[in-house]
Amino acid sequence: MSTxxxxxxxxxxxxxxxxxxxxxxxxxxxxxxxxxxxxAAWAFLAPVVVYLLVFYAYPLYRNIDLSVRHxxxxxxxxxxxxxxxxxxxxxxxxxxxxxxxxxxxxxxxVVSLAFQFAIGLALAMFxxxxxxxxxxxxxxxxVPWLLPLIVSSSTWSWMLNSESGxxxxxxxxxxxxxxxxxxxxxxxxxxxxxxxxxIGIPFNLVVLYSxxxxxxxxxxxxxxxxxxxxxxxxxxxxxxxxxxxxxxTLLLGLVYTLKVFDIIWIMTRGGPSxxxxxxxxxxxxxxxxxxxxxxxxxxxxxxxxxxxALVFGLVYIRAQRRQGLS
Amino acid sequence: MNHTxxxxxxxxxxxxxxxxxxxxxxxxxxxxTPASSQAAxxxxxxxxxxxxxFDDSADWVKLLKQCGTQAGVTxxxxxxxxxxxxxxxxxxxxxxxxxxxxxxxxxVVSTLADAGxxxxxADTKIDTSAISPNLLAAGQIGGKTYGIxxxxxTLALFYNKDVLGKAGVxxxxxxxxxxxxxxxxxxxxxxxxxxxxxxxxxxxxxxQFLPWxxxxxxxxxxxxxxxxxxxxxxxxxxxxxxxxxxxVLNNTQTTSWQEFATGDYAFGENGTWQLGNAEKAGFPYGIxxxxxxxxxxxxxxxxxxxxxxxxxxxxxxxxxxxKIVSCLxxxxxxxxxxxxxxxxxxxxxxxxxxxxxxxxxQVWVDAVKAAKGRTSDDLGTxxxxxxxxxxxxxxxxxxxxxxxxDAMAAAQATAAASTQ
Numbered sequence: 001m002s003t004x005x006x007x008x009x010x011x012x013x014x015x016x017x018x019x020x021x022x023x024x025x026x027x028x029x030x031x032x033x034x035x036x037x038x039x040a041a042w043a044f045l046a047p048v049v050v051y052l053l054v055f056y057a058y059p060l061y062r063n064i065d066l067s068v069r070h071x072x073x074x075x076x077x078x079x080x081x082x083x084x085x086x087x088x089x090x091x092x093x094x095x096x097x098x099x100x101x102x103x104x105x106x107x108x109x110v111v112s113l114a115f116q117f118a119i120g121l122a123l124a125m126f127x128x129x130x131x132x133x134x135x136x137x138x139x140x141x142x143v144p145w146l147l148p149l150i151v152s153s154s155t156w157s158w159m160l161n162s163e164s165g166x167x168x169x170x171x172x173x174x175x176x177x178x179x180x181x182x183x184x185x186x187x188x189x190x191x192x193x194x195x196x197x198x199i200g201i202p203f204n205l206v207v208l209y210s211x212x213x214x215x216x217x218x219x220x221x222x223x224x225x226x227x228x229x230x231x232x233x234x235x236x237x238x239x240x241x242x243x244x245x246x247x248x249t250l251l252l253g254l255v256y257t258l259k260v261f262d263i264i265w266i267m268t269r270g271g272p273s274x275x276x277x278x279x280x281x282x283x284x285x286x287x288x289x290x291x292x293x294x295x296x297x298x299x300x301x302x303x304x305x306x307x308x309a310l311v312f313g314l315v316y317i318r319a320q321r322r323q324g325l326s
Numbered sequence: 327m328n329h330t331x332x333x334x335x336x337x338x339x340x341x342x343x344x345x346x347x348x349x350x351x352x353x354x355x356x357x358x359t360p361a362s363s364q365a366a367x368x369x370x371x372x373x374x375x376x377x378x379x380f381d382d383s384a385d386w387v388k389l390l391k392q393c394g395t396q397a398g399v400t401x402x403x404x405x406x407x408x409x410x411x412x413x414x415x416x417x418x419x420x421x422x423x424x425x426x427x428x429x430x431x432x433x434v435v436s437t438l439a440d441a442g443x444x445x446x447x448a449d450t451k452i453d454t455s456a457i458s459p460n461l462l463a464a465g466q467i468g469g470k471t472y473g474i475x476x477x478x479x480t481l482a483l484f485y486n487k488d489v490l491g492k493a494g495v496x497x498x499x500x501x502x503x504x505x506x507x508x509x510x511x512x513x514x515x516x517x518x519x520x521x522x523x524x525x526x527x528x529x530x531x532x533x534q535f536l537p538w539x540x541x542x543x544x545x546x547x548x549x550x551x552x553x554x555x556x557x558x559x560x561x562x563x564x565x566x567x568x569x570x571x572x573x574v575l576n577n578t579q580t581t582s583w584q585e586f587a588t589g590d591y592a593f594g595e596n597g598t599w600q601l602g603n604a605e606k607a608g609f610p611y612g613i614x615x616x617x618x619x620x621x622x623x624x625x626x627x628x629x630x631x632x633x634x635x636x637x638x639x640x641x642x643x644x645x646x647x648x649k650i651v652s653c654l655x656x657x658x659x660x661x662x663x664x665x666x667x668x669x670x671x672x673x674x675x676x677x678x679x680x681x682x683x684x685x686x687x688q689v690w691v692d693a694v695k696a697a698k699g700r701t702s703d704d705l706g707t708x709x710x711x712x713x714x715x716x717x718x719x720x721x722x723x724x725x726x727x728x729x730x731x732d733a734m735a736a737a738q739a740t741a742a743a744s745t746q
Binding site: 072073074076077078157161162163164178180182183184185268269270271272273274275288289290291292293 | 409412413416419420433434437438440441442443526527528529571572573574575576585588707709710711713714718721722724725726727728
């Protein structure tokens, strides 16, 4: 990858992969191109720009527009919804659901990420040993990822059923009483978090495993010669060298987890009594899961989620830039 | 470095542009079909319904096509999931291409009417005179009718004859809440499970709670009345005493039915649409109406869809739509449709035919006669704003986070604030 590849372009100029023209033809081909070339360049760019505008910019604009207007079903159909500024946001902030939903979103995301990452990393380390059948076993670990979410969450929902679930039956063998995994306000959030961790482990495993592959075994050998133990090798070699991969894994995991909706909706509907409601399920409930949809507040909650993901995205880019500088 | 930028973009965009120009070529070659060639064929009328379980071979779809043929048009039918249909319709209306005929769940009618999506039956000259008034009421707002019910379903109590027999309970003795609770106590003492229902935090939860709520004499305009609290108290009490399983909090009506179908439960609150499954359950079952607090039949909420005609730019289309709707709801077709859907017909004449064909339907016909639309009493679009706090209160009380009194008081405060 690090050797400059020479690519031949229409103008007959050889360029390296950074687009810098290589000698010996430097200069000649470029000066020939004036304004028409510029236009052509823009014309060629147009498909990408149109795509971005139609599929990203416009929906985002519409969502923001929805959130600053007072929409009723009538004005949704016939237009003319009055501009109300930040009223929808005020409604959302003042809603008694807001505080708990924010807290649940944070707990759900942080706990999910921490466990997914830790277990994923432990498994990835385990699989770098290359024992017999390790490839088969690794493939098996991918199953949660391959299953459609509706299948895995329905299965979790059956397993955790208070009356007839296999989990309670198993705990019963040890004399534990009935735990209302999905129907008790104390447990519902933990139940959906556990299911989400299970679903997220394969993703962490795969990405971290490939990250581990990229670390040269010579470094480990050198560390070992210098007398570093297994624990030291992990904290002093693996962990720092894995940092870029870890960062992107965590960021992607964060975005996935913030928007997790299916698992919670299928397992608990955000209940009982709102005890497992996150921003994602709340937004859906406001916008769609009601006979009378309230589009404005639903869009406002959705935008809050986007802002949360965006903030962490920027933190990531900043951290990466700093890493690049050092 | 800077002056090489255009070249870089150019190289990157080349494959894309190539693909785009290819697409352009192929599209010019395919648009050559003349649009006028379709003018001779009969006009196409679109129908949307919430019955994705039926495919083209089903009697229901055959009936749709046949009604289209009789009206001299081709019918194009699309089935959506019930929950999808409302948003799909709103979006279609926003884009100006709603279906010609829409079959939609009855509590949604008032929302769509409020959005100005539906025509009144006066506009489209659809005859609703034969329809039972209590069923039609769900589609009436401010004295106008926005559709015609295709059939009705409602809730009743299924019971397991084996379980009741072992516990020594005579189903005929269940006349009011006290005798029902006593029966549940006996069942539990005999080592079986009492009753299952759905108290999930969605509209389904409200739907299942309403027979008890209305059966106590409470009204939706005041959730925290003594009667309303007593209805929630009844359910909470059943859970506390172990007469009903804790899983009801997460039960949809389908999972609640699955619990009843295990054969362990004495009673299951469920709807007409489970009759087919009841035959397959593998144990003898019976059905009684849901008792009111002090006796009699509690008014259960009506389920079932309305056939309606969405507003079109081209009002000339209404004449044909009216023919299709009249065909679907005519006495003969109504019998076919409601048998297919496992519904009770909305007219007395057809109800009598249904009972003549299957005497077991009498209990359902009675339940439908006593039933009440959720959006009736001119509640219209206020209903959803009351229903959501109500199912919230049910969840709060059953999960033990609030007492029935506090839960209903909080729900009333929320409902009052949002329906002002």
